[in-house]
Every structure is written in structure tokens, then in C-alpha cells.
Amino acid sequence: MSIAPKSRFFPTRTGRREAMTGFRRDEAGGLIIFSLFILVAMMLTAGLAIDFMRYEQTRTRLQNTMDRAVLAAASLSQTQDAEAVVRDYFEKAGLADYLGPIKVEEDLSSGTAAYRKVRVSAGATLRPIFLSFVGMNEMPVITSSTAEEGISDLEISMVLDVSGSMGWAAASGNSRIHDLKEAAKDFAYHMQCNPNASRGSGKPCEVEHGKVSISIVPYSEQVNAGPHLLSLFNVTDEHASSHCVDFSADDYTRVGLGDYVSDPFSGLPPAPQDVLARTGHFDPWLAYNRTPDSWSCNIQSERWITPLIDSHTDAYDAIDTLVAQGNTSIDVGMKWGAALVDPGIRSVVDSLTSTPVATGSSEMLVDPALRGRPYNYAQSYNAKAIILMTDGVNTAQHYLKNQYRDGPSVVWHYDKADGTPGDPVYSVYNASRNQYRWVNKNSSDFKSGWFDSVYIGEPEQSCSNQTVTYYDPWWRLRTRTEWVCTETGPPNGTPRQLTYPEVWSTFTTRWFSRFNWLENPVLSHGTVVKDDRLMDICNAAKQRDILVYTIGFEIEGDSGEEELLGKCATTINHFFLADGLNLSDTFGAIASSLNQLRLTE
Structure with a gap:
């Protein structure tokens, strides 16, 4: 009995199993499939970048045009209508179709523009080239800008x-x-x-x-x-x-x-x-x-x-x-x-x-x-x-x-009988001695020593020309006329205690602290x-x-x-170093x- 050969097209069950196993193990052509996936991913990434570049270019163009427009429109030296200025900028840039609402606030109460604020918004809808393949059919571009000037x-x-x-x-x-x-x-x-x-x-x-x-x-x-x-x-x-x-x-x-x-x-x-x-x-x-x-x-x-x-x-x-x-x-x-x-x-x-x-x-x-x-x-x-x-x-x-700002001081002067100020002789009180020093305005002693009372002038005197006798160098008795004063009464001045403001208008603080029983009045x-x-x-x-x-x-x-002034300023950009040039x-x-x-x- 003869055995028929196995058919390559109609294998036996065992042959079919062996063929399936061989196909599964065969790696020929696998790189081509992986490369196709990578190619699709690269095309999507490149398309995404291109669409976003187009988006950013459009947004930047809109924003720059808008910034220039509002700056020019809000200027107080601008004589044209503010809204017309904005529209003109957009028309010349070829962006008039994207211009949105224009809001202008200004103060014309004085007859001229004292304040102006211009607010503008714009929007565009970008049709993506590649992102539409993943379901994104629109990319809205929305910008706004506000400028104001008001130096009034x-x-x-x-x-x-x-x-x-x-x-x-x-x-x-x-x-x-x-x-x-x-x-x-x-x-x-x-x-x-x-x-x-x-x-x-x-x-x-x-x-x-x-x-x-x-x-x-x-x-x-x-x-x-x-x-x-x-x-x-x-x-x-x-x-x-x-x-x-x-x-x-x-x-x-x-x-x-x-x-x-x-x-x-x-x-x-x-x-x-x-x-x-x-x-x-x-x-x-x-x-x-x-x-x-x-x-x-x-x-x-x-x-x-x-x-x-x-x-x-x-x-x-x-x-x-x-x-x-x-x-x-x-x-x-x-x-x-x-x-x-x-x-x-x-x-x-x-x-x-x-x-x-x-x-x-x-x-x-x-x-x-x-x-x-x-x-x-x-x-x-x-x-x-x-x-x-x-x-x-x-x-x-x-x-x-504080104790030397106001009030009665330790310095005394006096007034004459006619009410006018006395001679520049002052009495400075020493509390520990309960006595006074009589001094000139330059702080030197008018009379040395300590005194129990304020200087109020010299005693009252009566003066006249009188004939006096004297002996000359050879012991001969002679006469001559001299101006002779005779004390007739006590001094008639009135003591007056100076306030501290009066002291400082008359003397320096160094005059005051020169007296060793007084302290420096200054901090x-x-x-x-x-x-x-x-x-x-x-x-x-x-x-x-x-x-x-x-x-x-x-x-x-x-x-x-430099550091101190920099910290004091609003920001470091508000601090300036300068010289005479x-x-x-x-x-x-x-x-x-x-x-x-x-x-x-």
C-alpha cells in the first residue's frame, strides 16, 4: 500500500500546528512595524510643534500691535481720537479683523486731557493643521492690554x-x-x-x-x-x-x-x-x-x-x-x-x-x-x-x-531802675553751695569768690569833683582836684531769673557746661x-x-x-548713583x- 505525500496547502493537523508555531517564532519584518509606529509619533510631534509655533506667532503679533496701539492712544500728547488710533494700528498691521472692544476713560473737565486710560482686547481663532487629526479643530488666541497716563x-x-x-x-x-x-x-x-x-x-x-x-x-x-x-x-x-x-x-x-x-x-x-x-x-x-x-x-x-x-x-x-x-x-x-x-x-x-x-x-x-x-x-x-x-x-x-528746654534756669541777670537790662554781668547758681558766681558774658569772674545773692549792680553813689591833699615824692603836702564818688545807698537793680530759652539765645551751650557744677545740657x-x-x-x-x-x-x-539708599527706595531700580557730571x-x-x-x- 502506498502513502500519499503531505499537501503544503492542506496539511494535516500536526502540520498546521507546526506551521503556526514557526510563524509565531519567525522575527523577519518586525523592525518595519516598529518603525511605522515611530514615524507616526514623530509626525504627530512635529505637527504639534508647528501648530503651537503658529499659535505663539499669532499671539505675539497681536500683543505687540496692541501694546503699541494703547501706548500711543493713551498719551496725553495724542491729538487724535484714542479709539481711532487703536483701529489705525490694527489696520496697518493687517489685524483689524481680530480687534475686539476698545474702552477709553479720560478726564476732559479742564478742556484738555488730564487723564486717559485705554483698554483693548483682541481675539483670533487659529485652525490647526495637524492637531485636527487628534480632535482639536480650533486654537483660540485671546490678548488684552491697558495703558494709562495721568500726570495731573x-x-x-x-x-x-x-x-x-x-x-x-x-x-x-x-x-x-x-x-x-x-x-x-x-x-x-x-x-x-x-x-x-x-x-x-x-x-x-x-x-x-x-x-x-x-x-x-x-x-x-x-x-x-x-x-x-x-x-x-x-x-x-x-x-x-x-x-x-x-x-x-x-x-x-x-x-x-x-x-x-x-x-x-x-x-x-x-x-x-x-x-x-x-x-x-x-x-x-x-x-x-x-x-x-x-x-x-x-x-x-x-x-x-x-x-x-x-x-x-x-x-x-x-x-x-x-x-x-x-x-x-x-x-x-x-x-x-x-x-x-x-x-x-x-x-x-x-x-x-x-x-x-x-x-x-x-x-x-x-x-x-x-x-x-x-x-x-x-x-x-x-x-x-x-x-x-x-x-x-x-x-x-x-x-x-528735657530739663533744659524750658522753664526757669540757674542763670540770673538784673534790670536797672528804669527797666532797661543791666550791665552784662550774670549770676550763676550753684545748688550744692546755695550761692552764686558773678561772671562776665565770657564766663570769667566779674568778682572772685562766691556770693549769697544775685548781682544787681553797684551800690548807689554820689560823685563830684573834690579837692584832696596828698604828699609828693619829696614829702611835701600838695592839693589836687579829683572825681570822688561816695556810696549813698545799696544797688537798686531788680534780679531777674532767665528762662532756658533766654539762656540759649544769649550763650552757647559750651558757656553753660564750662561751669564745673553744671552738666552738658545737650544730647x-x-x-x-x-x-x-x-x-x-x-x-x-x-x-x-x-x-x-x-x-x-x-x-x-x-x-x-549706597546700601541704605537702595533699601530706602521703592525698588533697587528707583535708586541712582550720580556725580556732578x-x-x-x-x-x-x-x-x-x-x-x-x-x-x-
Whole structure:
């Protein structure tokens, strides 16, 4: 019997099983299948990248066009309709179809644009090329931008160092005070006249009257507020010779001085306990035998604060009078600068807007256009800024011990019978001896020794020409006429105990401490204390969103002042180092910063 061969097409059951097993084990052609999967994944990834590149390109193009459009439309110097400006930008960019709503807010109450805010949104729908294969058929592109400009309600304090070192030569070859004056006047011109021109260009002013106020605060060892300004605060009245204040440590932790003035709403006066300590009128510098003249609180009118100036020419006048002399108290200057943009002194400003500069004058100490300033912190369109400039570190600030500020002193004088002051002989009391020393104005003894009473003049005398006899060198008796005085009664002066303010207006503090039974009546705040106080007031101002710009003018690199000023400023970008060659440029950069548009979104 013959056996038929196995068919390759119709195998037996065993053959089919062997064929299946062989196919399963055969690896030929596996790489081709894997490569196909990789190729599909790469194509999807490349397509994703291409679609997102198209999306980002479209978004960037829309955003850049929109930013340029809102900046141009919101500019106060823009004479075209703001909405038309935006549409023109989009049309020229070929993006008009994507432009969305345009919202314009502006203040035209004065007849010209004092404030303008432009908000624009745009949107496009991108059709993806590759992502549609995975079900994403649209990619929405949505952007918005807002720009605003409003320089109308700026309130600025320029806190300027006029200490003795400002009289030194600057890198320019001029004195530092000279370069400061020029730079400060440039700043005033840009802020109150024309931000787009140079001082002296002759171009007309563009900044509207009553929109930008500048207070000028000169500081050295102290800040002299001036008689008019300080009279509107609740301040001690032991003397009226100068107008500085000894702030407490707590005063530096808050911006305002509103606790010391009448309430701007109710008109009620401050509480009796809320009183500023007037700086003593004393000379801690000159020798004991000198007439006091180097006051801790400089009395020159050139040192007075000039509050809320409305005119750049008035600012020029105040700046041109600045003189360099004295120690450096950056903290005191910054405190006054902050207070002058705080709404707590609104009642003070309102009073100054109705106070003539002189009797019979129609000009007020503060322009009536600035009545109601400083504005509230939340006031729309308002910004507050302080420009703090110094050329050195904080130095000693002298002040009187409390017991020597006011009240009866240990120094006595006397009045003659006719009520006029007696001769310059003074009686200084020693409590431990319960006696007096009679001294001349230069502190030397008028008569040596101690006395139980105040010197009130010499005894009453009767004087006349009388003939007297005498022996000449050869013992011969002679006669001559002499002026002879005979005591007829006791001294008739009236003793008068001087107050301490009277003592300090007559003598230096070194005269006082020359007597070994008396102590030095003066204390001082040093650099460490004053640096801490400066940081306190800087932080308080920044917490109120007051812009703080600081300028280190030819400061020494190892003084530590650079770090201090950097911390005081709103940001490190608000701190500037300058010398005499670029100080005007620095003030110009700050002016530009205050005038420029701000993209808010």
C-alpha cells in the first residue's frame, strides 16, 4: 500500500500546528512595524510643534500691535481720537479683523486731557493643521492690554541735602550745591512745564496749572519748616526764634503728621497730648566766649520748607536760595517729605491757600488751585512720590535734654531802675553751695569768690569833683582836684531769673557746661539711630504706595550709604548713583519715570 505525500496547502493537523508555531517564532519584518509606529509619533510631534509655533506667532503679533496701539492712544500728547488710533494700528498691521472692544476713560473737565486710560482686547481663532487629526479643530488666541497716563494729580516732595559737604567741589568742577540747583530746576521744569523739552528752550508749557505740586524740603542737621507752616501744627511754644521739630521715634513709623493738626473734616483741634516738640534754639558748636550764631536749627529763611509749589518758576526761586551748611539728617528730611504728601495735613494746606505771602498781597503762600491737597491715597489718577537726595551719611543731630528746654534756669541777670537790662554781668547758681558766681558774658569772674545773692549792680553813689591833699615824692603836702564818688545807698537793680530759652539765645551751650557744677545740657542722635529711623520712614512711605526715589550724589563706596539708599527706595531700580557730571540726567530719568505711561496688564 502506498502513502500519499503531505499537501503544503492542506496539511494535516500536526502540520498546521507546526506551521503556526514557526510563524509565531519567525522575527523577519518586525523592525518595519516598529518603525511605522515611530514615524507616526514623530509626525504627530512635529505637527504639534508647528501648530503651537503658529499659535505663539499669532499671539505675539497681536500683543505687540496692541501694546503699541494703547501706548500711543493713551498719551496725553495724542491729538487724535484714542479709539481711532487703536483701529489705525490694527489696520496697518493687517489685524483689524481680530480687534475686539476698545474702552477709553479720560478726564476732559479742564478742556484738555488730564487723564486717559485705554483698554483693548483682541481675539483670533487659529485652525490647526495637524492637531485636527487628534480632535482639536480650533486654537483660540485671546490678548488684552491697558495703558494709562495721568500726570495731573502728582504730588512730589524733593528732599534735598544742603549740609556743609554740599559746598565741596563736584566731579564737574562746580560745587555740589551748584550742580544740585541746576538738576533740581531741570526736574521742576519737566514736571511742571514741559516734559518733552529742555529748560531754556523757550517752548510753551504743556502741563496744566494746578495738576502737579512740588514741595521742596532742604535739610542739614535739621529741617526748618518756617513760621507759617509750623504755626499750623500743635507744637510747643517755649520760643519762636526757629521752627524745627524734634520728632519722636514713633513719628518715623508712620507717614503723616495728621495727629498734630486740626482734623480736615471736622475742623476739631488736635488732642492736647498730641504735640510736637519744638527744637531748642541753641548753639552747640561755638566756643564758650562766642555769641551764639551756629544754631542747631538753622534760622535762615533759605532753609524753610517751601510747601506745594504749583509753578516751575516759583520752584526755581526756592531752589536758587539754597545754601550749604551744617550736619546731615537724612531721616528728618525724609520725614517731612513724606508728611507733605500725606492727606493728614490737608487742613494745613487749605489754610496756606488763603494766607497771603505778605500783608495786603493777593498772592497766597500756596496757590488756591492746590486746595484740597494732598489727596487721599485711594484717589483716582493720583500718584505721590518722594525724591530723596544726599551726598553723605547721617551725622550727629543735637537736641536739648528735657530739663533744659524750658522753664526757669540757674542763670540770673538784673534790670536797672528804669527797666532797661543791666550791665552784662550774670549770676550763676550753684545748688550744692546755695550761692552764686558773678561772671562776665565770657564766663570769667566779674568778682572772685562766691556770693549769697544775685548781682544787681553797684551800690548807689554820689560823685563830684573834690579837692584832696596828698604828699609828693619829696614829702611835701600838695592839693589836687579829683572825681570822688561816695556810696549813698545799696544797688537798686531788680534780679531777674532767665528762662532756658533766654539762656540759649544769649550763650552757647559750651558757656553753660564750662561751669564745673553744671552738666552738658545737650544730647545727640548718632548715625546708627538715624539710619534706623530713616529705614522706618522709608518703609512706612512704601507701605502707602508712595514712590520713593533715592539719589546718592558722589557718596563714598565704603560708607554704607549706597546700601541704605537702595533699601530706602521703592525698588533697587528707583535708586541712582550720580556725580556732578550726570546729576541732571539722573533727575531727568526720574522725571521721565513719573511722566511715562504705565502698562498695567
